[in-house]
Amino acid sequence: MNEDMEKLISLQKLDSELAGFDQAIARCEADTVKRKQAIQAEQEKLAALKVKIELLTQKQQENQTEHEGANARMKESQNRMLLVQTSREHQALLKEIEDSKKLAKTTEERALQFIEQLEQLGRDAEELAGRCENEAAELAGAQQRNAKEIKRLNAAKKGIDGERAAYAKDVPQELMKRYDKLMLKREGLAVVAVKDSVCTGCHMTLPPQQVNEVIKGDKLNICPTCQRILYYETPAEDEAATPELEEAPLAE
Numbered sequence: 169m170n171e172d173m174e175k176l177i178s179l180q181k182l183d184s185e186l187a188g189f190d191q192a193i194a195r196c197e198a199d200t201v202k203r204k205q206a207i208q209a210e211q212e213k214l215a216a217l218k219v220k221i222e223l224l225t226q227k228q229q230e231n232q233t234e235h236e237g238a239n240a241r242m243k244e245s246q247n248r249m250l251l252v253q254t255s256r257e258h259q260a261l262l263k264e265i266e267d268s269k270k271l272a273k274t275t276e277e278r279a280l281q282f283i284e285q286l287e288q289l290g291r292d293a294e295e296l297a298g299r300c301e302n303e304a305a306e307l308a309g310a311q312q313r314n315a316k317e318i319k320r321l322n323a324a325k326k327g328i329d330g331e332r333a334a335y336a337k338d339v340p341q342e343l344m345k346r347y348d349k350l351m352l353k354r355e356g357l358a359v360v361a362v363k364d365s366v367c368t369g370c371h372m373t374l375p376p377q378q379v380n381e382v383i384k385g386d387k388l389n390i391c392p393t394c395q396r397i398l399y400y401e402t403p404a405e406d407e408a409a410t411p412e413l414e415e416a417p418l419a420e
């Protein structure tokens with residue numbers, strides 16, 4: 169295989185490794201963002217719940233006032249009953265008492281519902297607040313872990329950057345240009361192996377003549393479908409068989 173090709177294969181391996189590190193860094197960053205968003209969503213829910221509790225408490229107080237008013241009116245009507253003289257007045261007062269009684273009963277029932285609803289909302293709010301607190305504590309830990317991991321990944325990347333530069337500087341400029349262009353156009357995969365006559369970049373079968381040229385490897389071979397740079401990779405069965413061959417006694 170020609171030397172430039174070997175360098176390109178090494179470059180591709182390093183670039184794929186770098187891309188892997190970048191993805192891992194992105195995952196760490198996304199994890200922190202996701203946790204923050206989840207906490208924010210729950211805090212917003214909690215705030216909405218508190219507003220609901222406040223409104224309901226206000227309604228509860230209004231209901232209480234209405235209830236006390238009905239009771240007071242009922243007592244007042246009952247007192248006035250002692251002083252009525254006509255049956256018309258009597259009838260009117262009876263109706264007033266009946267209405268006040270009805271309202272007192274309705275507001276009393278409502279009061280029970282308010283208590284129940286407020287108790288439930290209170291429990292919900294408490295649970296949500298607890299969850300927010302736990303998640304905030306978890307976020308702090310995760311942020312530390314992620315920051316540490318990102319630092320480690322960046323350090324590993326730096327090591328590879330140096331190695332990569334050493335290979336890149338020896339590759340002819342034209343070839344390097346082609347490589348960089350392919351890296352951009354082909355999702356970070358510019359140099360690919362040919363396995364079982366198939367381009368592992370686009371999975372198309374190559375003409376036998378081209379496979380032979382790739383095996384020879386003395387010139388630049390380009391996949392006719394995806395334009396990636398091709399090299400030959402020994403099939404896996406042969407690789408597995410190699411040690412056995414080496415163990416076989418050699419006639420000298």
Ligand SMILES: [Zn+2]
Pocket residue numbers: 367368369370371372391392393394395396
């Ligand atoms: Zn291809």
